[in-house]
Amino acid sequence: MAIFGQKNSKIQSDTGLKLGKLELICDIIEDHISFPDGRYYDSKTIVRGTIAAACSKNSISGLVKMTDGLPSHTTCLKYLHNIDMEKLESDSSKILLLAGEGIIIEGRAYNFAIDKTLKPYYGVKDEEEDPNIIRNKKKASTTKFFAYMTLSIVDQDKHLTFLVIPWKDNDNNLDGIKTCVELIWSLGLKIKCLMLDREFYTGKIFSYLKESDVPHLMPVKQHGEELKKNLKGKKSKSFKHTLNSKSKFPVEIEIVDCIVYQMGKKGKNGVLHRAFVVYKVCKSPKSIRRLYKHRFAIESTYVLANKSGARTSTKDPVVRFYYFLISFIIQNHWVSIKWKRFAKLQRGPKVIYRDRFPLHHFITILIKEAWEHFHLLSLNEIAIS
Incomplete structure (x- = not known):
């Protein structure tokens, strides 16, 4: 299966095929994730069940009670708890790329964003045994989270x-x-620009990115009197600044101070200073602000991932990671379908019809395909069982 697209390829119509392709997603997962051998059920049945649970925002235990065709929830959870975490981590990028095949082209440059997201955990944490559960500022009524770092292309469409x-x-x-x-x-692939948020604002990271010649863009943390003095005035400007100037390893960075005139927006006037660390990207203040807006596309991937997130209360990091990965696999495959089959037939750059195939429509199709394999029980049947 090819991961990369082909240059100058024509858009082909395959309207006779299913838009959902649940079995294709199952094959991608099953080919790269090792499940224990079952006596009565094959691994593809479990994979279908987990995808159905994710698309219906249900737990695997809840889905078992609603359907006929899945083993007991104990058996399903046994399969999931025995997934090899090390292999799952090492193969996760292959799975995600195969799910979104045909979009990126080898040798081309793209804008990328790196971010970290937190998934709330409401159970009890054993400080010695749970390195996967981290503490952070209170959010969603908890200070305990499972955290994930993500890498995404944030180019339009x-x-x-x-x-x-x-x-x-x-x-x-x-x-x-x-x-x-x-x-x-x-x-x-080449990096047109790597966009990061203030969480990564450290001298060691800037040194690595400069030594590796990686173009990057990051908002400034306004620390130190010297920096605060430079971030004044009513005109945009660029200047050099030294991080950790009193340490053994000072790092020189270039900062562009982008001035924004509020002009009565939200009842406010005056100027705002939007300062960015820039390296090998366009230094026009307007271009920098426009470029950095693309970074928020990675935030939208989290919002979309929540629309196909299975419910679970487990503390097992393997199951949590597997469910989180499935939500991005579904999302990547949806983007791939849009890119291949919902593009305008015109010359020049490819333009996608964004509103013609929303994610909730794709998820509905996947659920419908899942019901072809699992019989949905009636209320009377559920009560009897």
């Missing part, structure tokens, strides 16, 4: 998630960024 890394308490941001950058290079 190409919002693909390439990599998902389960994040532990003692993991290092620099190591995560190195993993992401090395994956991009291993795929034969």
